Amino acid sequence: MRVLMFGWEFPPHISGGLGTASYGLTKGMATLDxxxxxxxxxxxxxxxxxSMVRLIGANKIPVAYKHIYYKGYTHPFEKxxxxxxxxxxxxxxxxxKLTRSEVxxxxxxxxTNNEGKIDFSGRYDGNLMEEIQKxxxxxAVIATDNEFDVIHAHDWLAYPAGIAxxxxxxxxxxxxxxxxxxxxxxxxxxxxxxxxxxxxxDAASKIITVSNLTRDIVINKYHIDPAKVETxxxxxxxxxxxxxxxxxxxxxxxxxxxxxxxxLQKGPEYFIEAAYxxxxxxxxxxxxxxxxxxxxxxxxxxxxxxxxxxxxxxTGFLRGNDVFTLLSMSDVYIMPSxxxxxxxxxxxxxxxEVPVIISKQSGVAEILTHAxxxxxxxxxxxxDAIYGILTYPALSQxxxxxxxxxxxxxxxxxxxxxxxxxxxxxxxxxxS
Amino acid sequence: MSSxxxxxxxxxxxxxxxxxLKRYRFFDLGHDHYxxxxxxxxxxxxxxxxxxxxPANNIIMDLITKHKGKFKVAFSLSGIVIDQFxxxxxxxxxxxxxxxxxxxxxxxxxxxxxxxxxxxxKNEFIRQVxxxxxxxxxxxxxxxxxxRNTELIYSDQIGSWVAEMGFKAILTEGAKHxxxxxxxxYLYCNAINPRLKVLLRNxxxxxxxxxxxxxxxWNEWPLTTDKYASWLNKLAPKSELVNIFIDYETFGEHNxxxxxxxxxxxxxxGAVLKKTSFKFMTPSEVADNLQPVSAIxxxxxxxxxxxxxxxxxxxxxxxxxxxxxxxxxxxEKVNNCQYDLLKKDWLFLQSSDHxxxxxxxxxxxxxxxxxxxxxxxxxxxxxxxxNVLSDFEIxxxxxxxxxxxxxxxxxxxSQIKAKxxxxxxQASELVTLNKKLSKIKPKKKVIPKTKVKxxxxxxxxxxxxxxxxxxxxxxxxxxxxxxxxxxxxxxxRIRKPTARKISPKTKSARGRKNEAx
Numbered sequence: 001m002r003v004l005m006f007g008w009e010f011p012p013h014i015s016g017g018l019g020t021a022s023y024g025l026t027k028g029m030a031t032l033d034x035x036x037x038x039x040x041x042x043x044x045x046x047x048x049x050x051s052m053v054r055l056i057g058a059n060k061i062p063v064a065y066k067h068i069y070y071k072g073y074t075h076p077f078e079k080x081x082x083x084x085x086x087x088x089x090x091x092x093x094x095x096x097k098l099t100r101s102e103v104x105x106x107x108x109x110x111x112t113n114n115e116g117k118i119d120f121s122g123r124y125d126g127n128l129m130e131e132i133q134k135x136x137x138x139x140a141v142i143a144t145d146n147e148f149d150v151i152h153a154h155d156w157l158a159y160p161a162g163i164a165x166x167x168x169x170x171x172x173x174x175x176x177x178x179x180x181x182x183x184x185x186x187x188x189x190x191x192x193x194x195x196x197x198x199x200x201x202d203a204a205s206k207i208i209t210v211s212n213l214t215r216d217i218v219i220n221k222y223h224i225d226p227a228k229v230e231t232x233x234x235x236x237x238x239x240x241x242x243x244x245x246x247x248x249x250x251x252x253x254x255x256x257x258x259x260x261x262x263x264l265q266k267g268p269e270y271f272i273e274a275a276y277x278x279x280x281x282x283x284x285x286x287x288x289x290x291x292x293x294x295x296x297x298x299x300x301x302x303x304x305x306x307x308x309x310x311x312x313x314x315t316g317f318l319r320g321n322d323v324f325t326l327l328s329m330s331d332v333y334i335m336p337s338x339x340x341x342x343x344x345x346x347x348x349x350x351x352x353e354v355p356v357i358i359s360k361q362s363g364v365a366e367i368l369t370h371a372x373x374x375x376x377x378x379x380x381x382x383x384d385a386i387y388g389i390l391t392y393p394a395l396s397q398x399x400x401x402x403x404x405x406x407x408x409x410x411x412x413x414x415x416x417x418x419x420x421x422x423x424x425x426x427x428x429x430x431x432s
Numbered sequence: 433m434s435s436x437x438x439x440x441x442x443x444x445x446x447x448x449x450x451x452x453l454k455r456y457r458f459f460d461l462g463h464d465h466y467x468x469x470x471x472x473x474x475x476x477x478x479x480x481x482x483x484x485x486x487p488a489n490n491i492i493m494d495l496i497t498k499h500k501g502k503f504k505v506a507f508s509l510s511g512i513v514i515d516q517f518x519x520x521x522x523x524x525x526x527x528x529x530x531x532x533x534x535x536x537x538x539x540x541x542x543x544x545x546x547x548x549x550x551x552x553x554k555n556e557f558i559r560q561v562x563x564x565x566x567x568x569x570x571x572x573x574x575x576x577x578x579x580r581n582t583e584l585i586y587s588d589q590i591g592s593w594v595a596e597m598g599f600k601a602i603l604t605e606g607a608k609h610x611x612x613x614x615x616x617x618y619l620y621c622n623a624i625n626p627r628l629k630v631l632l633r634n635x636x637x638x639x640x641x642x643x644x645x646x647x648x649x650w651n652e653w654p655l656t657t658d659k660y661a662s663w664l665n666k667l668a669p670k671s672e673l674v675n676i677f678i679d680y681e682t683f684g685e686h687n688x689x690x691x692x693x694x695x696x697x698x699x700x701x702g703a704v705l706k707k708t709s710f711k712f713m714t715p716s717e718v719a720d721n722l723q724p725v726s727a728i729x730x731x732x733x734x735x736x737x738x739x740x741x742x743x744x745x746x747x748x749x750x751x752x753x754x755x756x757x758x759x760x761x762x763x764e765k766v767n768n769c770q771y772d773l774l775k776k777d778w779l780f781l782q783s784s785d786h787x788x789x790x791x792x793x794x795x796x797x798x799x800x801x802x803x804x805x806x807x808x809x810x811x812x813x814x815x816x817x818x819n820v821l822s823d824f825e826i827x828x829x830x831x832x833x834x835x836x837x838x839x840x841x842x843x844x845x846s847q848i849k850a851k852x853x854x855x856x857x858q859a860s861e862l863v864t865l866n867k868k869l870s871k872i873k874p875k876k877k878v879i880p881k882t883k884v885k886x887x888x889x890x891x892x893x894x895x896x897x898x899x900x901x902x903x904x905x906x907x908x909x910x911x912x913x914x915x916x917x918x919x920x921x922x923x924x925r926i927r928k929p930t931a932r933k934i935s936p937k938t939k940s941a942r943g944r945k946n947e948a949x
Contacts, residue, residue: 250462251826286822288458300811304754310822313458314815325459 001423002036002148003029004165006139006158010041010048010055017344018178021210021234022154026053028235028416035420040142040161042135056142129192136160143168150174150423156181156193159200166203172430174422175204180217183339186264198222205426208232208419210342211363232418233367235410236347239324249329253286253311254390257330257354259323259345260337262293267336267359267376272299274336276306277383278390285311285390290326292317327352331396332389336376337362346371350407355399357385367410370402440673440713440722441664441704442631444506444580444603445680447485448546449477449513450785452806456819465827467777467820472806474520481521484684489527491683491698496536503701504536504712507680508580511544511564512783514571525571532572538714539568541576541599547782548746550581550590551733552760557590560779561597578602578715582784584633584677584736585743588623588729595628601719603677606632607734607741617671619718620728629719630728633677633736637663642678646691657696657703664708672722674710677736738793746787751814756787758821762828769832777824781817789813 005026009019022039029035030053037053048055139161143151151173153162159175166173181193201207201222207229209215215231218224249255256275260266268289275287289299289312296314303312318326327333333349333356340362347364349356350371358365359376372389374381389396454469495503509517509528517525531537543549543560544567550557561579568574578601579594586604594602606616616632640660644650652659664674679686687693704710713721737745747756759781766778790810807813833839 250460250464250823297809297811300814301750304814305750307754307757309754309814309818310758310825313461313819313822314811315458316815322459329459 001034001150001420001427002038002146003423004143004146004148004151004171005037005039005053006135006151006153006161006165007039007041008154008157010039012047012049017342018155020237020344021178021342022176024235024237024412025415025419027237028412028414029420031413032416032420035416038142038146038148040139042131132157132160132196136164140164140168149427152176152419152423153200153204154178156197156200159196159203163200163203172205172426173203174206174208174419174426175200176208176210177201177214177218177341178210179341180214180221182217182221183214183341184263184265186338204228205430206230206422208422210234211366213339213361213363213366214341230422232415232422233363233410234342234344234347235412235415236344236351236407237412238408239348239351251286253284254331255286255288255329256332256334256386256390257288257290257326257349258334258336259290259318259326259349260335262289262291262296262299264295265338265340266291266293267338268293268295268299269302270336270376270379270382271334272302272306272308272312273379274334274382274386275303275312276308277379278386279308279311281387282390283311285386287312288315288326288330289313290315290318290323324352327354330354332357332386334382334386335359335362335364336374336382338376340364347407347410350403353400353404355389355396355403357382357389368403368406370399370406372399439671439708439710440718441710442506442673442675442713442715442718443504444508444540444675444677444715445682446508446580446678447513447680448510449473449480449516450546450783451512451516451780452476453786453816453820456816456823458819461819461823462826465823467823468780469806473516477516477520480681480685481517481524483689484681485521485524486527487689487694488680488683488697489524489531491694492537493527493531493534495698495701496531496534499701499705501536502705502712504538504714504717506538506540506578506714507531508540508542509568509572510542510546510582510783511560511567512546512780514567518571529572532574538578538716539572539574539576540578540580540603540715541565541568542580543582545779545782546582546784547779548582548585548743548756548784548787549760549782550585550593551743551747552756553763554593556760556763557593558597578719580604580715583746585733586630586730586735587733588731590733591622591628591630591730592624595622595625599628601629601631601715603631603675603715604633604730605734605736605741606635606675609741610728610730610734614726614728615668615671616675617667617673618725619673619722620726621724623727623729626724626727629722629724631673631675631715631718632728633675635736637674638676638678641676641693641696642682642686645682645693645696646687654692655696657699658707660700661703661707664704664710672725673718744793745791746784749790749792749810751790751792751810752787755790755814755817755821758818762825765828765832769828771831774824774828774831781821781824786813786817790817 005022007019007022009022011019011023026037026039029037038056039053040056135157143165148169149171151162151165151169151171152175153159153173154176155178162173162175165171177197180197181189201218201224205228207218207224209218209229209231211233212231215226215229218229219226256278258266258268258271262268271287271289278285278287287308300309300314303309303314315322315326327349330349330352331354333346333354335343335346335356335358337343337359338361340359342363343358344364346356346358346362346368355372356368357372357374358368360373361376365371365373372385374385389399452469452472453467456464456467492505507528514525517528528539532539541561542564543557544564545560547556547560549560565576568576577599579597579599580603581590581594584604586602591602602622611632616634620630620632622628622630637660640652640655640663644652645655647653667674683693683697701712704712733743734741735743735745737743747753762778766775769775785804789805789807790813792810805813807816833842
């Protein structure tokens with residue numbers, strides 16, 4: 001069976017959980033017999049791991065001079081330049097932030113986006129939508145050039161691409177919902193994004209969600225037939241802890257870590273408030289907020305006005321090995337997300353033998369037993385849990401031991417098998 | 433003396449360069465105790481020395497020889513810049529010393545670290561002023577009699593402290609909101625202690641040189657010395673004193689040589705002396721020769737920075753306040769500490785520049801702030817500074833425990849650790865020996881064996897009292913050696929209770945181990 005998969009990113013160029021998830025899934029599929037994956041991303045860099053899949057970069061496809069007839073457009077496209085700026089896990093506002101970022105890899109982005117004046121106004125600019133349409137156009141080209149049985153599109157930026165490929169090839173479409181705009185925006189949904197999501201869900205033969213939490217959103221907020229929506233849980237890549245990553249802490253205090261984008265969705269402010277409460281009763285602890293995001297500056301100011309910045313550290317965005325170094329220094333990992341469709345990062349923490357506290361509003365809470373679960377807004381419970389794990393070694397040892405056992409069982413092979421069954425079902429229905 | 437002669441112009445130049453911090457990450461905490469970006473510091477200082485300090489000092493030297501005692505000027509060198517001159521540009525320090533030797537140049541006192549200590553801690557403030565005095569004596573051979581605080585920060589309170597320290601005069605900003613209808617062109621005195629004279633900066637005439645000189649959009653551009661002299665003449669006829677206080681880096685660095693600023697400097701004294709009735713005086717001479725017209729009341733601190741002329745450039749947002757409070761909460765601990773390196777870092781971390789980088793006032797004075805800022809955002813500056821400060825605190829706590837009690841605890845802790853290692857080693861020895869024993873003898877006898885063990889422990893407990901004192905007086909390095917030599921299990925059994933008796937902590941450690949078993 002051949003799968004044409006549309007994603008946004010591929011290791012090592014990952015900026016969010018989505019890249020990790022789609023990579024893990026593809027890898028899991030590669031272990032199954034007779035599964036072949038063609039993975040399309042907007043841009044390839046040349047150093048991706050292509051041992052498992054054939055990776056196609058939309059930026060490498062010569063689209064120019066081709067005549068493409070695409071539904072919704074009355075005339076064929078000619079001479080289309082493809083230099084996509086699509087970056088994972090973003091809504092139009094984040095897109096603006098990312099494109100002005102100083103990261104060297106993204107220099108191309110900085111140059112191209114000077115007209116995009118979205119700023120924090122909440123208004124929407126056509127730029128990102130244009131990118132998505134470009135991607136869809138290239139998708140149509142790829143779909144005509146390749147043989148495959150089913151199309152799989154990861155998250156909303158790839159839905160139009162999936163639809164385009166479906167319309168050109170007539171093959172069934174499966175979409176994979178890693179997050180919805182309800183998660184990203186905390187309720188104030190962008191109508192353009194919503195309509196793209198809704199269109200994708202309507203067009204798809206089957207919808208895969210990463211948790212029942214997301215499944216409920218898809219059913220209730222996008223009004224999709226429950227029979228069409230199925231949950232496939234994510235898993236985690238096994239990592240072996242090497243000696244390099246086991247950095248020695250230069251201080252005695254315990255470390256409580258928050259790792260992720262500092263955005264509304266991730267609930268950073270609840271972490272700060274909980275940290276403040278913990279610091280009132282114990283001094284032997286340091287808190288780390290690793291990552292960056294549009295709420296970072298506000299969080300720094302909040303921590304400063306609580307006068308806890310001598311024990312509360314901001315590291316900015318962490319790359320590569322730094323993540324593991326930080327995990328190896330940590331005594332508690334916390335994910336207070338307001339709305340988290342799944343959340344792979346706590347699984348990675350558990351692998352690194354760190355006890356985790358997760359919010360009940362996260363998909364991963366559905367499958368974990370050996371983790372502390374609190375409501376994201378319940379800073380008292382959060383502070384209590386942090387204090388407990390730090391103070392009672394028996395408790396933390398239990399979480400470490402059982403957590404590791406639990407997380408080892410979460411394998412991508414299982415998820416991949418589940419997805420293959422869905423493919424089979426979809427293909428069978430399609431033919432009939 | 434005629435009334436004409438009494439008109440004075442007072443030129444004062446501030447010389448300061450901060451020690452910029454390097455990128456200090458969370459992971460470095462407790463590992464890396466060097467905080468400074470040597471490359472940037474050295475290259476900036478070298479650059480400024482070559483573009484400004486050396487050529488400008490030469491010009492001033494020439495002016496002093498040329499005008500034979502009629503041209504006088506005042507400088508202040510922060511302790512931190514003196515330190516950097518010694519490291520990176522000793523020839524600049526030499527040229528300042530030569531200027532000092534002419535007797536025409538007054539060097540002012542200030543805080544060693546270019547710090548904001550005057551806003552927080554009187555003792556620390558006085559300590560730093562005294563340290564700076566020693567530096568001036570040592571490297572320039574002068575004893576200051578007038579004072580200028582960091583960034584001309586001044587309040588009645590600060591003025592009274594400065595007066596207590598025996599200074600004649602203090603320099604500050606002629607801030608509009610303080611002066612009201614009054615003119616800065618007179619000498620004033622401190623509101624609490626009238627013996628301290630207060631010189632107020634004429635910010636219009638000062639900023640004409642400092643900020644507007646090379647601005648081509650300015651309607652007075654280009655500024656010539658003749659034009660400047662004519663402005664001096666246009667001042668109210670009764671004006672007695674014009675204070676021109678500017679950054680020394682104005683000459684050749686903020687305004688490049690190509691703008692003609694250095695020529696302006698070399699011709700200004702001539703024009704002033706020839707075309708106006710003003711006479712050059714240093715701040716101390718002003719204080720001696722002029723009469724204060726009244727006291728000036730400054731209840732809350734002012735400075736020469738930004739449009740507001742207050743202290744909000746350093747202490748204006750929650751980031752700055754948090755960092756500032758944290759920094760000075762360590763004062764007492766540092767004072768109890770005797771390590772020179774720590775004390776030096778303590779000074780460098782106090783320099784006002786670190787707080788300036790955290791300023792979020794982008795709108796009114798953003799350009800000026802950006803010019804002096806090595807960080808991309810104030811948040812970057814804050815994160816970096818707090819990491820450094822956290823490491824500093826970790827070191828401080830490690831090296832200088834605050835109280836005797838803590839020192840005692842630290843000693844005992846290290847002893848306990850040493851003992852625990854011994855216990856672990858000997859416990860494993862016991863296990864192996866027991867195994868050997870059980871191999872040799874039938875299993876029955878193993879059970880009474882353990883009974884004997886506990887009994888012997890109880891018996892030796894009373895005997896071990898004197899041993900406790902012995903082991904306490906021994907240094908910790910000696911103790912393990914001693915044990916090593918006694919490898920028999922019997923002696924190990926005896927030693928255990930002694931270790932146990934040192935502190936209740938070992939007991940609990942032992943207890944835990946038993947649980948683990």
